[in-house]
Amino acid sequence: MTLRIANASGFYGDRASAMAEMLAGGAIDVLTGDYLAELTMLILGRDRLKDPTAGYAKTFLRQLQGSLETALDKGVTIVANAGGLNPAGLANAIRVLADELNVEVAVAHVEGDDLRERAGELGLGEPLAANAYLGAWGIAECLRAGAQVVVTGRVTDASLVVGPAIAHFGWSRTDYDALAGAVVAGHVVECGTQATGGNYSFFGEIPDLLRPGFPIAEIEADGSSVITKHPGTGGAVSIGTVTAQLLYEIGGARYAGPDVTSRFDTITLSDDGPDRVRISGVRGEAPPPTLKVGLNTLGGFRNEMTFVLTGLDIEAKAALIRSQLADVDATWSLARTDHPDAAVQEEAAALLHCVVRSSDPKKVGRAFANVAIEAALASYPGFHVTSPPGDAAPYGVFTAAYVDQATVPHLAVLPDGTRIDVPAPADSLALAEVAQEPAPAAAPAGPTRRLPLGTIIGARSGDKGGSANVGLWARSQAAYDWLAATLTVELFQQLLPETAPLAVSRTALPNLWALNFVVADILGDGVASNVRHDPQAKAIGEWLRARLVDIPEGLL
Numbered sequence: 001m002t003l004r005i006a007n008a009s010g011f012y013g014d015r016a017s018a019m020a021e022m023l024a025g026g027a028i029d030v031l032t033g034d035y036l037a038e039l040t041m042l043i044l045g046r047d048r049l050k051d052p053t054a055g056y057a058k059t060f061l062r063q064l065q066g067s068l069e070t071a072l073d074k075g076v077t078i079v080a081n082a083g084g085l086n087p088a089g090l091a092n093a094i095r096v097l098a099d100e101l102n103v104e105v106a107v108a109h110v111e112g113d114d115l116r117e118r119a120g121e122l123g124l125g126e127p128l129a130a131n132a133y134l135g136a137w138g139i140a141e142c143l144r145a146g147a148q149v150v151v152t153g154r155v156t157d158a159s160l161v162v163g164p165a166i167a168h169f170g171w172s173r174t175d176y177d178a179l180a181g182a183v184v185a186g187h188v189v190e191c192g193t194q195a196t197g198g199n200y201s202f203f204g205e206i207p208d209l210l211r212p213g214f215p216i217a218e219i220e221a222d223g224s225s226v227i228t229k230h231p232g233t234g235g236a237v238s239i240g241t242v243t244a245q246l247l248y249e250i251g252g253a254r255y256a257g258p259d260v261t262s263r264f265d266t267i268t269l270s271d272d273g274p275d276r277v278r279i280s281g282v283r284g285e286a287p288p289p290t291l292k293v294g295l296n297t298l299g300g301f302r303n304e305m306t307f308v309l310t311g312l313d314i315e316a317k318a319a320l321i322r323s324q325l326a327d328v329d330a331t332w333s334l335a336r337t338d339h340p341d342a343a344v345q346e347e348a349a350a351l352l353h354c355v356v357r358s359s360d361p362k363k364v365g366r367a368f369a370n371v372a373i374e375a376a377l378a379s380y381p382g383f384h385v386t387s388p389p390g391d392a393a394p395y396g397v398f399t400a401a402y403v404d405q406a407t408v409p410h411l412a413v414l415p416d417g418t419r420i421d422v423p424a425p426a427d428s429l430a431l432a433e434v435a436q437e438p439a440p441a442a443a444p445a446g447p448t449r450r451l452p453l454g455t456i457i458g459a460r461s462g463d464k465g466g467s468a469n470v471g472l473w474a475r476s477q478a479a480y481d482w483l484a485a486t487l488t489v490e491l492f493q494q495l496l497p498e499t500a501p502l503a504v505s506r507t508a509l510p511n512l513w514a515l516n517f518v519v520a521d522i523l524g525d526g527v528a529s530n531v532r533h534d535p536q537a538k539a540i541g542e543w544l545r546a547r548l549v550d551i552p553e554g555l556l
Contacts, residue, residue: 003168003219005161005185009033009080010192012040012057018192018214019063023070025230028216029168031071032160033080034190035060038465038526039536041154042296042396044084045129055085056151061093064149068094069103072148079139079160083151085129087111088413090151108142110134110152112409112422115293122293122403128396129296132408135258135287137173137422139163141412145420154294156257158186165219173259173425180262180284181223183255188227188245188279189215194460195227195245196235199538201458201545206241208234224280226272237275240458240475243512247471249462251518252507253434258291258405259425260284265434265509281511289428290402299397299525301361305372306386307352314338314350317380321352324375328368331355335533351386353533357395365392398526400465436508439488440481447553453495454545456555457483461541466523468537470544473514479555480513486549492517495547496540 006028008018012035015021022031035057048055060082071078083090091109098105115122115130124130131154140163142150150163165171165182188195195215197206206212213233218226227242229235246267253265261284268281309317318334335351342348354372356364369389376383405424412420456479461470472487474480493500503520523537534540 001169001221003030003165004028004216005030005032005164005189005219006216007032007034007189007192007214008063009035009060010190010194011035011037012043012059014192016059016063019067020070022214022230023067023074023076025213025233028076030077030079030164032189033060033078033082034157034160034192035080035082036084036154038294038296038398038463039396041084041129041131041294042398045296046394048085049128053086053089056087056090056093057082057084061090061097064094064097065101068098068105068149069101072103072105077143077147077164078149079164080150081152081155081157081160083109083153085114085131085153087151087153091413094149094151106146106148106415108145108147108150108415109413110138110142110150110155110411111413112138112411113154115403115408122407124293124295124401125297127295127297130293132291132293132403133258134291134408134410135159136162136166137259138410138412140166141420141422142414143167145414145418147415157190158183158257159259161186161189161217161219162259165223169221174427176260176284176286177282178221178223178284179260181225181279181282182219183257183260183262183284184246184264184267184279184282185217185219185225185227187255188242189217191245191248193235194248195241196229196237197241198235199460200241200244201454201460201542202240206236210234223282224278226276226278228276237277239269239271239277240473242269242277242279243473243514244458244460244471246512247460247469247473247514247516249464249469250471250516251464251469252505252516253509254285254431256288256431258287260287261429261431263434265511267511269512286427286429287425288431289405291405291408293401293403295399295401297397299395300357300359301364301392302355302357302395303364303368303390303392304353304355305369305389307354308382308384308386309350309352309380310338310345310348310382318350318352320380321375324379325354325372328354328356328371329358333533361392396526398465437510439484439508441485448550449553449556450548451551451556452546453549453551454542456551457545459541459545461537461539463523463526463536464518466521466526468519468522468540470517470519470541471514472517472541472544473512475513476555477513480510482552482555484508484510484515487515489517492544495549496544498522
């Protein structure tokens with residue numbers, strides 16, 4: 001009864017050969033691909049403005065060109081959200097491809113998430129794209145009708161795993177624990193090789209990270225699972241790599257979805273052998289009554305320039321060029337990458353970033369760039385920039401809204417063209433915070449050493465709209481007890497001063513020996529609009545790990 005669901009894509013632009021590799025690497029039942037992110041929806045929205053027939057992930061179609069026949073021969077079902085803003089268009093393109101390959105394939109798609117035409121009616125403004133995060137039941141309907149390839153628009157990432165599990169095991173709408181278990185498994189594999197050692201804090205411990213294999217979730221009838229990978233592939237699956245991915249882009253202990261709210265504070269991980277980690281004990285609850293809607297709008301135009309400041313008097317040099325461009329409405333940031341008495345010129349340099357934004361592309365286009373370059377012979381000694389002047393480029397703004405589940409159509413379009421309406425859940429439960437247990441007592445008194453937090457603690461961070469999450473985990477109960485007692489919100493903000501003026505929340509996940517912090521609004525209006533050098537917050541966790549704290553010697 002075990003259902004083996006493999007992943008072959010974690011984002012639009014992931015390894016092109018992964019689909020073929022997963023089909024050739026061993027036995028699987030379902031192959032999924034996650035192509036959508038908040039930034040991707042903006043990119044597809046701009047594509048659709050230029051060409052109404054566009055709006056889907058073209059790379060998926062190219063991958064299918066070399067892999068569709070193999071998948072059909074092996075009896076592997078393919079489920080992907082590559083449909084983006086035009087799942088019907090992608091489904092038709094797959095049928096055209098199948099004709100060119102002279103193969104027969106049953107293609108279905110899921111739609112209804114695109115709310116752009118109803119944005120005004122729903123109070124969502126005038127976005128470039130407005131897409132609700134649908135659940136897994138439309139995918140399940142397509143598979144029950146015999147679909148061999150299912151493409152969707154915006155569904156939750158985990159739905160790509162949950163849908164096939166529903167169809168395979170016959171779960172009901174209220175099998176919340178099983179559904180939640182599948183959501184957790186889907187959350188682990190959705191980002192591809194991040195579950196097999198990619199972006200892992202302790203990456204030095206991962207064998208053969210040159211080309212890590214993509215993950216596989218072996219789902220059982222009760223929703224429990226084992227995370228693994230094909231034999232002989234690079235990377236590793238360990239409790240650490242799975243924990244890191246579990247902490248990626250989450251909020252509190254309740255992980256809300258359209259079909260079920262999964263309790264991340266109930267997850268139990270255990271070693272199931274080499275490159276095998278078992279996930280069990282997950283509990284689920286009725287989903288919230290609303291669906292999240294991702295809204296992408298064009299925020300205006302932006303341009304930027306980076307001035308290189310070398311050697312002595314860095315602060316004074318930065319002040320001079322800023323004063324010379326005082327009439328420019330800009331955001332400035334100075335990165336002190338310079339080292340004293342540097343033997344290499346680049347190591348003597350600091351970087352002064354200047355970003356300008358406006359609704360008028362002319363104001364931030366060549367007009368801005370020319371003013372900056374005109375100072376070249378009249379400014380600080382050693383003046384140079386990292387790139388030539390350029391034109392303004394449009395940028396997007398992402399916001400999240402919530403609408404009643406019953407107001408959003410969820411349609412499964414079967415291989416024969418039949419359209420099945422998927423009803424909203426009959427039961428729902430408003431999302432609420434989980435009461436936190438008191439923090440454990442601090443580690444026993446004794447000598448400490450001032451070392452980077454990452455000496456013993458791992459981290460994984462990412463974007464959540466305009467906010468960011470930073471998940472941290474320990475590798476022993478004693479280390480977790482120390483972490484939970486020590487790393488308060490106050491200390492977190494002291495270690496990361498950029499977060500000090502922002503709202504920060506903390507959730508403890510003792511089952512995972514982990515803490516999760518959410519930093520509100522650090523990314524402003526989302527990935528496409530903010531000016532941080534780490535716009536998706538991927539490295540905040542590694543910054544925190546590099547900060548010095550007093551660690552008990554007994555934990556070293």
